[in-house]
Amino acid sequence: MDLSQINPILLVASLMVAATPILLAAIGELVVERAGVLNLGVEGMMITGAICGFAVAVETGSPWLGFLAAAIGGAALSFLFVILTQFALANQVASGLALTLFGLGLSSLLGQSYVGIKPPPTPDLHIPLLSDIPILGPVVFSHDLILYLGIAIVAGVWALLKFTRAGLIMRAVGENHDAAHALGYKVVRIRVMAILFGGACAGLGGAYISLVRVPQWTEGMTAGVGWIALALVVFASWKPWRVLLGAYLFGGITVLQLNLQAAGVAIPVEYLAMSPYVITIVVLVILSADKSRAPGSLGRIFHATS
Structure with a gap:
Protein backbone atom coordinates (compact mmCIF):
# COMPACT_ATOMS: atom_id res chain seq x y z
CA MET A 1 0.00 0.00 0.00
CA ASP A 2 1.43 3.38 -1.03
CA LEU A 3 -0.85 6.33 -0.28
CA SER A 4 1.79 8.74 -1.55
CA GLN A 5 0.66 7.81 -5.07
CA ILE A 6 -2.58 9.74 -4.48
CA ASN A 7 -2.21 13.32 -5.72
CA PRO A 8 -4.66 15.50 -3.73
CA ILE A 9 -4.88 18.14 -6.49
CA LEU A 10 -5.76 15.57 -9.14
CA LEU A 11 -8.11 13.89 -6.65
CA VAL A 12 -10.20 17.04 -6.14
CA ALA A 13 -10.15 17.90 -9.85
CA SER A 14 -11.32 14.37 -10.68
CA LEU A 15 -14.01 14.70 -8.01
CA MET A 16 -15.58 17.61 -9.90
CA VAL A 17 -15.58 15.63 -13.15
CA ALA A 18 -17.10 12.54 -11.51
CA ALA A 19 -19.84 14.63 -9.88
CA THR A 20 -20.98 16.44 -13.02
CA PRO A 21 -23.15 13.70 -14.63
CA ILE A 22 -25.12 13.06 -11.45
CA LEU A 23 -25.38 16.80 -10.79
CA LEU A 24 -26.88 17.49 -14.20
CA ALA A 25 -29.35 14.61 -13.94
CA ALA A 26 -30.35 15.44 -10.36
CA ILE A 27 -30.93 19.16 -10.91
CA TRP A 64 -20.33 20.44 -28.69
CA LEU A 65 -22.72 19.14 -31.33
CA GLY A 66 -22.63 15.88 -29.42
CA PHE A 67 -23.76 17.58 -26.21
CA LEU A 68 -26.49 19.41 -28.12
CA ALA A 69 -27.69 16.11 -29.60
CA ALA A 70 -27.61 14.53 -26.15
CA ALA A 71 -29.84 17.25 -24.71
CA ILE A 72 -32.25 16.85 -27.63
CA GLY A 73 -32.20 13.06 -27.27
CA GLY A 74 -32.93 13.20 -23.55
CA ALA A 75 -35.71 15.73 -24.09
CA ALA A 76 -37.18 13.61 -26.91
CA LEU A 77 -37.35 10.56 -24.66
CA SER A 78 -38.90 12.64 -21.90
CA PHE A 79 -41.57 13.73 -24.40
CA LEU A 80 -42.75 10.13 -24.48
CA PHE A 81 -43.21 10.45 -20.73
CA VAL A 82 -45.15 13.67 -21.33
CA ILE A 83 -47.53 11.94 -23.73
CA LEU A 84 -48.08 9.04 -21.33
CA THR A 85 -48.52 10.97 -18.10
CA GLN A 86 -49.82 14.42 -19.05
CA PHE A 87 -52.13 13.54 -21.92
CA ALA A 88 -52.92 9.83 -21.59
CA LEU A 89 -52.89 10.23 -17.76
CA ALA A 90 -50.95 7.01 -17.24
CA ASN A 91 -49.39 6.12 -13.89
CA GLN A 92 -46.17 8.12 -13.45
CA VAL A 93 -44.21 5.39 -11.66
CA ALA A 94 -44.98 2.73 -14.27
CA SER A 95 -44.34 5.16 -17.13
CA GLY A 96 -40.97 6.18 -15.69
CA LEU A 97 -39.84 2.59 -15.24
CA ALA A 98 -40.93 1.82 -18.80
CA LEU A 99 -38.95 4.84 -20.01
CA THR A 100 -35.80 3.52 -18.34
CA LEU A 101 -36.18 0.07 -19.87
CA PHE A 102 -36.89 1.58 -23.27
CA GLY A 103 -33.87 3.88 -23.06
CA LEU A 104 -31.54 1.04 -22.07
CA GLY A 105 -32.74 -1.09 -24.98
CA LEU A 106 -32.66 1.74 -27.51
CA SER A 107 -29.14 2.79 -26.51
CA SER A 108 -27.92 -0.80 -26.81
CA LEU A 109 -29.32 -1.00 -30.33
CA LEU A 110 -27.95 2.37 -31.47
CA GLY A 111 -24.53 1.84 -29.90
CA GLN A 112 -23.61 -1.49 -31.49
CA SER A 113 -21.44 0.09 -34.19
CA TYR A 114 -19.67 2.52 -31.82
CA VAL A 115 -18.01 0.06 -29.45
CA GLY A 116 -14.25 0.58 -29.34
CA ILE A 117 -14.32 4.02 -31.04
CA LYS A 118 -12.79 7.06 -29.37
CA PRO A 119 -14.80 10.32 -29.51
CA PRO A 120 -13.22 13.70 -30.29
CA PRO A 121 -11.73 15.24 -27.12
CA THR A 122 -13.68 17.87 -25.22
CA PRO A 123 -11.30 20.81 -24.67
CA ASP A 124 -10.71 22.23 -21.21
CA LEU A 125 -11.16 25.91 -20.51
CA HIS A 126 -7.98 27.49 -19.27
CA ILE A 127 -9.25 30.74 -17.79
CA PRO A 128 -6.53 33.43 -18.07
CA LEU A 129 -4.82 34.30 -14.79
CA LEU A 130 -7.21 32.15 -12.73
CA SER A 131 -5.89 28.91 -14.25
CA ASP A 132 -2.37 29.92 -13.22
CA ILE A 133 -3.16 30.24 -9.51
CA PRO A 134 -1.16 27.57 -7.64
CA ILE A 135 -3.26 24.60 -6.47
CA LEU A 136 -6.59 26.42 -6.90
CA GLY A 137 -6.08 26.97 -10.64
CA PRO A 138 -5.71 23.32 -11.72
CA VAL A 139 -8.44 22.21 -9.30
CA VAL A 140 -11.18 24.77 -10.06
CA PHE A 141 -10.38 26.76 -13.19
CA SER A 142 -9.10 24.21 -15.71
CA HIS A 143 -12.13 22.13 -16.56
CA ASP A 144 -14.42 21.82 -19.56
CA LEU A 145 -17.38 24.10 -20.29
CA ILE A 146 -20.07 21.52 -19.42
CA LEU A 147 -18.78 21.17 -15.85
CA TYR A 148 -19.22 24.91 -15.30
CA LEU A 149 -22.56 24.78 -17.08
CA GLY A 150 -23.78 22.24 -14.52
CA ILE A 151 -22.88 24.57 -11.63
CA ALA A 152 -24.51 27.49 -13.47
CA ILE A 153 -27.71 25.48 -13.93
CA VAL A 154 -27.84 24.77 -10.19
CA ALA A 155 -27.46 28.50 -9.46
CA GLY A 156 -30.07 29.35 -12.08
CA VAL A 157 -32.60 26.83 -10.73
CA TRP A 158 -32.06 28.13 -7.19
CA ALA A 159 -32.62 31.72 -8.31
CA LEU A 160 -35.66 30.71 -10.40
CA LEU A 161 -37.35 28.92 -7.51
CA LYS A 162 -36.50 31.52 -4.88
CA PHE A 163 -36.81 34.89 -6.58
CA THR A 164 -38.96 34.71 -9.71
CA ARG A 165 -42.70 34.65 -10.38
CA ALA A 166 -42.21 31.71 -12.75
CA GLY A 167 -40.57 29.75 -9.95
CA LEU A 168 -43.40 30.62 -7.57
CA ILE A 169 -45.97 29.41 -10.11
CA MET A 170 -44.08 26.17 -10.65
CA ARG A 171 -43.88 25.55 -6.91
CA ALA A 172 -47.59 26.29 -6.61
CA VAL A 173 -48.35 23.74 -9.32
CA GLY A 174 -46.20 21.18 -7.52
CA GLU A 175 -47.83 21.82 -4.14
CA ASN A 176 -51.49 21.88 -5.22
CA HIS A 177 -52.24 21.53 -8.91
CA ASP A 178 -56.00 21.91 -8.40
CA ALA A 179 -55.60 25.26 -6.65
CA ALA A 180 -53.11 26.43 -9.30
CA HIS A 181 -55.54 25.43 -12.04
CA ALA A 182 -58.35 27.30 -10.28
CA LEU A 183 -56.18 30.43 -10.31
CA GLY A 184 -55.84 30.11 -14.09
CA TYR A 185 -52.35 28.65 -14.37
CA LYS A 186 -51.69 26.16 -17.17
CA VAL A 187 -50.72 23.14 -15.09
CA VAL A 188 -50.06 20.76 -17.97
CA ARG A 189 -48.05 23.31 -19.94
CA ILE A 190 -45.87 24.09 -16.92
CA ARG A 191 -45.27 20.42 -16.24
CA VAL A 192 -44.45 19.68 -19.88
CA MET A 193 -41.76 22.37 -19.86
CA ALA A 194 -40.34 21.05 -16.58
CA ILE A 195 -40.25 17.46 -17.88
CA LEU A 196 -38.51 18.47 -21.11
CA PHE A 197 -35.95 20.49 -19.13
CA GLY A 198 -35.31 17.50 -16.88
CA GLY A 199 -34.87 15.24 -19.92
CA ALA A 200 -32.39 17.64 -21.53
CA CYS A 201 -30.34 17.83 -18.32
CA ALA A 202 -30.32 14.04 -17.98
CA GLY A 203 -29.21 13.72 -21.61
CA LEU A 204 -26.34 16.14 -20.97
CA GLY A 205 -25.32 14.13 -17.92
CA GLY A 206 -25.25 10.94 -19.94
CA ALA A 207 -23.19 12.53 -22.70
CA TYR A 208 -20.73 13.82 -20.11
CA ILE A 209 -20.05 10.23 -19.12
CA SER A 210 -19.50 8.99 -22.68
CA LEU A 211 -17.59 12.04 -23.97
CA VAL A 212 -15.59 13.27 -20.96
CA ARG A 213 -15.51 11.04 -17.92
CA VAL A 214 -15.19 7.73 -19.77
CA PRO A 215 -14.56 8.78 -23.39
CA GLN A 216 -15.90 5.66 -25.06
CA TRP A 217 -19.19 3.84 -25.56
CA THR A 218 -20.08 0.71 -23.64
CA GLU A 219 -23.54 -0.71 -23.12
CA GLY A 220 -25.13 0.32 -19.82
CA MET A 221 -22.29 2.71 -19.01
CA THR A 222 -24.44 4.98 -16.82
CA ALA A 223 -24.35 2.12 -14.29
CA GLY A 224 -27.13 3.33 -12.00
CA VAL A 225 -26.17 7.02 -11.91
CA GLY A 226 -29.76 7.94 -12.83
CA TRP A 227 -31.09 6.11 -9.78
CA ILE A 228 -28.57 7.86 -7.54
CA ALA A 229 -29.74 11.19 -9.04
CA LEU A 230 -33.32 10.31 -8.07
CA ALA A 231 -32.23 9.50 -4.53
CA LEU A 232 -30.23 12.73 -4.29
CA VAL A 233 -33.29 14.84 -5.03
CA VAL A 234 -35.22 13.22 -2.18
CA PHE A 235 -32.42 13.21 0.35
CA ALA A 236 -31.52 16.82 -0.55
CA SER A 237 -35.07 17.85 0.41
CA TRP A 238 -35.71 19.26 -3.07
CA LYS A 239 -33.14 22.05 -2.54
CA PRO A 240 -30.69 22.85 -5.38
CA TRP A 241 -27.60 23.57 -3.28
CA ARG A 242 -28.02 20.34 -1.34
CA VAL A 243 -28.17 18.51 -4.66
CA LEU A 244 -24.82 20.12 -5.52
CA LEU A 245 -23.36 19.05 -2.19
CA GLY A 246 -24.67 15.51 -2.57
CA ALA A 247 -23.36 15.17 -6.12
CA TYR A 248 -19.89 16.30 -5.08
CA LEU A 249 -19.97 13.97 -2.11
CA PHE A 250 -20.81 11.03 -4.36
CA GLY A 251 -18.15 12.08 -6.89
CA GLY A 252 -15.56 12.44 -4.14
CA ILE A 253 -16.19 9.00 -2.66
CA THR A 254 -16.20 7.42 -6.13
CA VAL A 255 -12.84 8.95 -7.06
CA LEU A 256 -11.34 8.20 -3.65
CA GLN A 257 -12.22 4.49 -3.81
CA LEU A 258 -10.62 4.25 -7.27
CA ASN A 259 -7.46 5.89 -5.95
CA LEU A 260 -7.40 3.59 -2.93
CA GLN A 261 -7.65 0.58 -5.23
CA ALA A 262 -4.74 1.92 -7.30
CA ALA A 263 -2.70 2.49 -4.12
CA GLY A 264 -3.19 -1.14 -3.12
CA VAL A 265 -5.22 -0.62 0.06
CA ALA A 266 -5.89 -4.00 1.68
CA ILE A 267 -9.69 -3.78 1.46
CA PRO A 268 -11.69 -6.08 -0.83
CA VAL A 269 -12.46 -4.36 -4.12
CA GLU A 270 -16.17 -5.12 -3.72
CA TYR A 271 -16.36 -3.10 -0.50
CA LEU A 272 -14.56 -0.17 -2.08
CA ALA A 273 -16.85 -0.29 -5.12
CA MET A 274 -20.01 -0.17 -3.00
CA SER A 275 -18.71 2.49 -0.62
CA PRO A 276 -19.76 5.55 -2.70
CA TYR A 277 -23.39 4.43 -2.68
CA VAL A 278 -23.48 3.49 1.01
CA ILE A 279 -21.68 6.58 2.32
CA THR A 280 -23.61 8.97 0.08
CA ILE A 281 -26.97 7.59 1.18
CA VAL A 282 -26.02 7.68 4.88
CA VAL A 283 -24.75 11.26 4.76
CA LEU A 284 -27.65 12.53 2.68
CA VAL A 285 -30.13 10.93 5.08
CA ILE A 286 -28.44 12.88 7.86
CA LEU A 287 -28.62 16.08 5.79
CA SER A 288 -32.34 15.58 5.24
CA ALA A 289 -33.09 15.32 8.96
CA ASP A 290 -35.11 18.56 8.83
CA LYS A 291 -38.02 16.47 7.47
CA SER A 292 -38.82 18.85 4.63
CA ARG A 293 -41.99 17.80 2.87
CA ALA A 294 -42.14 16.62 -0.69
CA PRO A 295 -44.21 18.73 -3.10
CA GLY A 296 -47.85 18.09 -2.23
CA SER A 297 -48.93 17.00 -5.71
CA LEU A 298 -45.85 14.89 -6.44
CA GLY A 299 -46.79 11.84 -8.49
CA ARG A 300 -50.52 12.65 -8.58
CA ILE A 301 -52.41 12.66 -11.87
CA PHE A 302 -53.95 16.01 -12.78
CA HIS A 303 -57.52 15.98 -14.09
CA ALA A 304 -58.61 19.39 -15.43
CA THR A 305 -62.12 20.12 -14.22
CA SER A 306 -62.83 22.76 -16.86
Whole structure:
Protein backbone atom coordinates (compact mmCIF):
# COMPACT_ATOMS: atom_id res chain seq x y z
CA MET A 1 0.00 0.00 0.00
CA ASP A 2 1.43 3.38 -1.03
CA LEU A 3 -0.85 6.33 -0.28
CA SER A 4 1.79 8.74 -1.55
CA GLN A 5 0.66 7.81 -5.07
CA ILE A 6 -2.58 9.74 -4.48
CA ASN A 7 -2.21 13.32 -5.72
CA PRO A 8 -4.66 15.50 -3.73
CA ILE A 9 -4.88 18.14 -6.49
CA LEU A 10 -5.76 15.57 -9.14
CA LEU A 11 -8.11 13.89 -6.65
CA VAL A 12 -10.20 17.04 -6.14
CA ALA A 13 -10.15 17.90 -9.85
CA SER A 14 -11.32 14.37 -10.68
CA LEU A 15 -14.01 14.70 -8.01
CA MET A 16 -15.58 17.61 -9.90
CA VAL A 17 -15.58 15.63 -13.15
CA ALA A 18 -17.10 12.54 -11.51
CA ALA A 19 -19.84 14.63 -9.88
CA THR A 20 -20.98 16.44 -13.02
CA PRO A 21 -23.15 13.70 -14.63
CA ILE A 22 -25.12 13.06 -11.45
CA LEU A 23 -25.38 16.80 -10.79
CA LEU A 24 -26.88 17.49 -14.20
CA ALA A 25 -29.35 14.61 -13.94
CA ALA A 26 -30.35 15.44 -10.36
CA ILE A 27 -30.93 19.16 -10.91
CA GLY A 28 -33.13 18.38 -13.91
CA GLU A 29 -35.16 15.87 -11.88
CA LEU A 30 -35.45 18.40 -9.05
CA VAL A 31 -37.21 20.83 -11.41
CA VAL A 32 -39.52 18.04 -12.60
CA GLU A 33 -40.45 17.06 -9.06
CA ARG A 34 -40.92 20.64 -7.88
CA ALA A 35 -43.54 20.87 -10.64
CA GLY A 36 -45.31 17.86 -9.09
CA VAL A 37 -44.19 15.11 -11.47
CA LEU A 38 -42.25 11.97 -10.52
CA ASN A 39 -40.17 10.74 -13.45
CA LEU A 40 -38.32 7.51 -12.70
CA GLY A 41 -36.96 7.40 -16.24
CA VAL A 42 -33.78 9.37 -15.47
CA GLU A 43 -31.51 6.39 -16.11
CA GLY A 44 -33.11 5.77 -19.49
CA MET A 45 -32.80 9.43 -20.51
CA MET A 46 -29.17 9.52 -19.40
CA ILE A 47 -28.15 6.43 -21.38
CA THR A 48 -30.04 7.74 -24.42
CA GLY A 49 -28.21 11.06 -24.11
CA ALA A 50 -24.93 9.16 -23.76
CA ILE A 51 -25.31 7.33 -27.08
CA CYS A 52 -26.86 10.28 -28.95
CA GLY A 53 -24.05 12.57 -27.86
CA PHE A 54 -21.38 9.99 -28.55
CA ALA A 55 -22.68 9.11 -32.02
CA VAL A 56 -23.09 12.72 -33.14
CA ALA A 57 -19.70 13.72 -31.73
CA VAL A 58 -17.99 10.85 -33.57
CA GLU A 59 -19.79 11.48 -36.86
CA THR A 60 -19.31 15.28 -36.86
CA GLY A 61 -16.01 15.54 -34.99
CA SER A 62 -17.56 18.15 -32.67
CA PRO A 63 -18.15 17.34 -28.98
CA TRP A 64 -20.33 20.44 -28.69
CA LEU A 65 -22.72 19.14 -31.33
CA GLY A 66 -22.63 15.88 -29.42
CA PHE A 67 -23.76 17.58 -26.21
CA LEU A 68 -26.49 19.41 -28.12
CA ALA A 69 -27.69 16.11 -29.60
CA ALA A 70 -27.61 14.53 -26.15
CA ALA A 71 -29.84 17.25 -24.71
CA ILE A 72 -32.25 16.85 -27.63
CA GLY A 73 -32.20 13.06 -27.27
CA GLY A 74 -32.93 13.20 -23.55
CA ALA A 75 -35.71 15.73 -24.09
CA ALA A 76 -37.18 13.61 -26.91
CA LEU A 77 -37.35 10.56 -24.66
CA SER A 78 -38.90 12.64 -21.90
CA PHE A 79 -41.57 13.73 -24.40
CA LEU A 80 -42.75 10.13 -24.48
CA PHE A 81 -43.21 10.45 -20.73
CA VAL A 82 -45.15 13.67 -21.33
CA ILE A 83 -47.53 11.94 -23.73
CA LEU A 84 -48.08 9.04 -21.33
CA THR A 85 -48.52 10.97 -18.10
CA GLN A 86 -49.82 14.42 -19.05
CA PHE A 87 -52.13 13.54 -21.92
CA ALA A 88 -52.92 9.83 -21.59
CA LEU A 89 -52.89 10.23 -17.76
CA ALA A 90 -50.95 7.01 -17.24
CA ASN A 91 -49.39 6.12 -13.89
CA GLN A 92 -46.17 8.12 -13.45
CA VAL A 93 -44.21 5.39 -11.66
CA ALA A 94 -44.98 2.73 -14.27
CA SER A 95 -44.34 5.16 -17.13
CA GLY A 96 -40.97 6.18 -15.69
CA LEU A 97 -39.84 2.59 -15.24
CA ALA A 98 -40.93 1.82 -18.80
CA LEU A 99 -38.95 4.84 -20.01
CA THR A 100 -35.80 3.52 -18.34
CA LEU A 101 -36.18 0.07 -19.87
CA PHE A 102 -36.89 1.58 -23.27
CA GLY A 103 -33.87 3.88 -23.06
CA LEU A 104 -31.54 1.04 -22.07
CA GLY A 105 -32.74 -1.09 -24.98
CA LEU A 106 -32.66 1.74 -27.51
CA SER A 107 -29.14 2.79 -26.51
CA SER A 108 -27.92 -0.80 -26.81
CA LEU A 109 -29.32 -1.00 -30.33
CA LEU A 110 -27.95 2.37 -31.47
CA GLY A 111 -24.53 1.84 -29.90
CA GLN A 112 -23.61 -1.49 -31.49
CA SER A 113 -21.44 0.09 -34.19
CA TYR A 114 -19.67 2.52 -31.82
CA VAL A 115 -18.01 0.06 -29.45
CA GLY A 116 -14.25 0.58 -29.34
CA ILE A 117 -14.32 4.02 -31.04
CA LYS A 118 -12.79 7.06 -29.37
CA PRO A 119 -14.80 10.32 -29.51
CA PRO A 120 -13.22 13.70 -30.29
CA PRO A 121 -11.73 15.24 -27.12
CA THR A 122 -13.68 17.87 -25.22
CA PRO A 123 -11.30 20.81 -24.67
CA ASP A 124 -10.71 22.23 -21.21
CA LEU A 125 -11.16 25.91 -20.51
CA HIS A 126 -7.98 27.49 -19.27
CA ILE A 127 -9.25 30.74 -17.79
CA PRO A 128 -6.53 33.43 -18.07
CA LEU A 129 -4.82 34.30 -14.79
CA LEU A 130 -7.21 32.15 -12.73
CA SER A 131 -5.89 28.91 -14.25
CA ASP A 132 -2.37 29.92 -13.22
CA ILE A 133 -3.16 30.24 -9.51
CA PRO A 134 -1.16 27.57 -7.64
CA ILE A 135 -3.26 24.60 -6.47
CA LEU A 136 -6.59 26.42 -6.90
CA GLY A 137 -6.08 26.97 -10.64
CA PRO A 138 -5.71 23.32 -11.72
CA VAL A 139 -8.44 22.21 -9.30
CA VAL A 140 -11.18 24.77 -10.06
CA PHE A 141 -10.38 26.76 -13.19
CA SER A 142 -9.10 24.21 -15.71
CA HIS A 143 -12.13 22.13 -16.56
CA ASP A 144 -14.42 21.82 -19.56
CA LEU A 145 -17.38 24.10 -20.29
CA ILE A 146 -20.07 21.52 -19.42
CA LEU A 147 -18.78 21.17 -15.85
CA TYR A 148 -19.22 24.91 -15.30
CA LEU A 149 -22.56 24.78 -17.08
CA GLY A 150 -23.78 22.24 -14.52
CA ILE A 151 -22.88 24.57 -11.63
CA ALA A 152 -24.51 27.49 -13.47
CA ILE A 153 -27.71 25.48 -13.93
CA VAL A 154 -27.84 24.77 -10.19
CA ALA A 155 -27.46 28.50 -9.46
CA GLY A 156 -30.07 29.35 -12.08
CA VAL A 157 -32.60 26.83 -10.73
CA TRP A 158 -32.06 28.13 -7.19
CA ALA A 159 -32.62 31.72 -8.31
CA LEU A 160 -35.66 30.71 -10.40
CA LEU A 161 -37.35 28.92 -7.51
CA LYS A 162 -36.50 31.52 -4.88
CA PHE A 163 -36.81 34.89 -6.58
CA THR A 164 -38.96 34.71 -9.71
CA ARG A 165 -42.70 34.65 -10.38
CA ALA A 166 -42.21 31.71 -12.75
CA GLY A 167 -40.57 29.75 -9.95
CA LEU A 168 -43.40 30.62 -7.57
CA ILE A 169 -45.97 29.41 -10.11
CA MET A 170 -44.08 26.17 -10.65
CA ARG A 171 -43.88 25.55 -6.91
CA ALA A 172 -47.59 26.29 -6.61
CA VAL A 173 -48.35 23.74 -9.32
CA GLY A 174 -46.20 21.18 -7.52
CA GLU A 175 -47.83 21.82 -4.14
CA ASN A 176 -51.49 21.88 -5.22
CA HIS A 177 -52.24 21.53 -8.91
CA ASP A 178 -56.00 21.91 -8.40
CA ALA A 179 -55.60 25.26 -6.65
CA ALA A 180 -53.11 26.43 -9.30
CA HIS A 181 -55.54 25.43 -12.04
CA ALA A 182 -58.35 27.30 -10.28
CA LEU A 183 -56.18 30.43 -10.31
CA GLY A 184 -55.84 30.11 -14.09
CA TYR A 185 -52.35 28.65 -14.37
CA LYS A 186 -51.69 26.16 -17.17
CA VAL A 187 -50.72 23.14 -15.09
CA VAL A 188 -50.06 20.76 -17.97
CA ARG A 189 -48.05 23.31 -19.94
CA ILE A 190 -45.87 24.09 -16.92
CA ARG A 191 -45.27 20.42 -16.24
CA VAL A 192 -44.45 19.68 -19.88
CA MET A 193 -41.76 22.37 -19.86
CA ALA A 194 -40.34 21.05 -16.58
CA ILE A 195 -40.25 17.46 -17.88
CA LEU A 196 -38.51 18.47 -21.11
CA PHE A 197 -35.95 20.49 -19.13
CA GLY A 198 -35.31 17.50 -16.88
CA GLY A 199 -34.87 15.24 -19.92
CA ALA A 200 -32.39 17.64 -21.53
CA CYS A 201 -30.34 17.83 -18.32
CA ALA A 202 -30.32 14.04 -17.98
CA GLY A 203 -29.21 13.72 -21.61
CA LEU A 204 -26.34 16.14 -20.97
CA GLY A 205 -25.32 14.13 -17.92
CA GLY A 206 -25.25 10.94 -19.94
CA ALA A 207 -23.19 12.53 -22.70
CA TYR A 208 -20.73 13.82 -20.11
CA ILE A 209 -20.05 10.23 -19.12
CA SER A 210 -19.50 8.99 -22.68
CA LEU A 211 -17.59 12.04 -23.97
CA VAL A 212 -15.59 13.27 -20.96
CA ARG A 213 -15.51 11.04 -17.92
CA VAL A 214 -15.19 7.73 -19.77
CA PRO A 215 -14.56 8.78 -23.39
CA GLN A 216 -15.90 5.66 -25.06
CA TRP A 217 -19.19 3.84 -25.56
CA THR A 218 -20.08 0.71 -23.64
CA GLU A 219 -23.54 -0.71 -23.12
CA GLY A 220 -25.13 0.32 -19.82
CA MET A 221 -22.29 2.71 -19.01
CA THR A 222 -24.44 4.98 -16.82
CA ALA A 223 -24.35 2.12 -14.29
CA GLY A 224 -27.13 3.33 -12.00
CA VAL A 225 -26.17 7.02 -11.91
CA GLY A 226 -29.76 7.94 -12.83
CA TRP A 227 -31.09 6.11 -9.78
CA ILE A 228 -28.57 7.86 -7.54
CA ALA A 229 -29.74 11.19 -9.04
CA LEU A 230 -33.32 10.31 -8.07
CA ALA A 231 -32.23 9.50 -4.53
CA LEU A 232 -30.23 12.73 -4.29
CA VAL A 233 -33.29 14.84 -5.03
CA VAL A 234 -35.22 13.22 -2.18
CA PHE A 235 -32.42 13.21 0.35
CA ALA A 236 -31.52 16.82 -0.55
CA SER A 237 -35.07 17.85 0.41
CA TRP A 238 -35.71 19.26 -3.07
CA LYS A 239 -33.14 22.05 -2.54
CA PRO A 240 -30.69 22.85 -5.38
CA TRP A 241 -27.60 23.57 -3.28
CA ARG A 242 -28.02 20.34 -1.34
CA VAL A 243 -28.17 18.51 -4.66
CA LEU A 244 -24.82 20.12 -5.52
CA LEU A 245 -23.36 19.05 -2.19
CA GLY A 246 -24.67 15.51 -2.57
CA ALA A 247 -23.36 15.17 -6.12
CA TYR A 248 -19.89 16.30 -5.08
CA LEU A 249 -19.97 13.97 -2.11
CA PHE A 250 -20.81 11.03 -4.36
CA GLY A 251 -18.15 12.08 -6.89
CA GLY A 252 -15.56 12.44 -4.14
CA ILE A 253 -16.19 9.00 -2.66
CA THR A 254 -16.20 7.42 -6.13
CA VAL A 255 -12.84 8.95 -7.06
CA LEU A 256 -11.34 8.20 -3.65
CA GLN A 257 -12.22 4.49 -3.81
CA LEU A 258 -10.62 4.25 -7.27
CA ASN A 259 -7.46 5.89 -5.95
CA LEU A 260 -7.40 3.59 -2.93
CA GLN A 261 -7.65 0.58 -5.23
CA ALA A 262 -4.74 1.92 -7.30
CA ALA A 263 -2.70 2.49 -4.12
CA GLY A 264 -3.19 -1.14 -3.12
CA VAL A 265 -5.22 -0.62 0.06
CA ALA A 266 -5.89 -4.00 1.68
CA ILE A 267 -9.69 -3.78 1.46
CA PRO A 268 -11.69 -6.08 -0.83
CA VAL A 269 -12.46 -4.36 -4.12
CA GLU A 270 -16.17 -5.12 -3.72
CA TYR A 271 -16.36 -3.10 -0.50
CA LEU A 272 -14.56 -0.17 -2.08
CA ALA A 273 -16.85 -0.29 -5.12
CA MET A 274 -20.01 -0.17 -3.00
CA SER A 275 -18.71 2.49 -0.62
CA PRO A 276 -19.76 5.55 -2.70
CA TYR A 277 -23.39 4.43 -2.68
CA VAL A 278 -23.48 3.49 1.01
CA ILE A 279 -21.68 6.58 2.32
CA THR A 280 -23.61 8.97 0.08
CA ILE A 281 -26.97 7.59 1.18
CA VAL A 282 -26.02 7.68 4.88
CA VAL A 283 -24.75 11.26 4.76
CA LEU A 284 -27.65 12.53 2.68
CA VAL A 285 -30.13 10.93 5.08
CA ILE A 286 -28.44 12.88 7.86
CA LEU A 287 -28.62 16.08 5.79
CA SER A 288 -32.34 15.58 5.24
CA ALA A 289 -33.09 15.32 8.96
CA ASP A 290 -35.11 18.56 8.83
CA LYS A 291 -38.02 16.47 7.47
CA SER A 292 -38.82 18.85 4.63
CA ARG A 293 -41.99 17.80 2.87
CA ALA A 294 -42.14 16.62 -0.69
CA PRO A 295 -44.21 18.73 -3.10
CA GLY A 296 -47.85 18.09 -2.23
CA SER A 297 -48.93 17.00 -5.71
CA LEU A 298 -45.85 14.89 -6.44
CA GLY A 299 -46.79 11.84 -8.49
CA ARG A 300 -50.52 12.65 -8.58
CA ILE A 301 -52.41 12.66 -11.87
CA PHE A 302 -53.95 16.01 -12.78
CA HIS A 303 -57.52 15.98 -14.09
CA ALA A 304 -58.61 19.39 -15.43
CA THR A 305 -62.12 20.12 -14.22
CA SER A 306 -62.83 22.76 -16.86
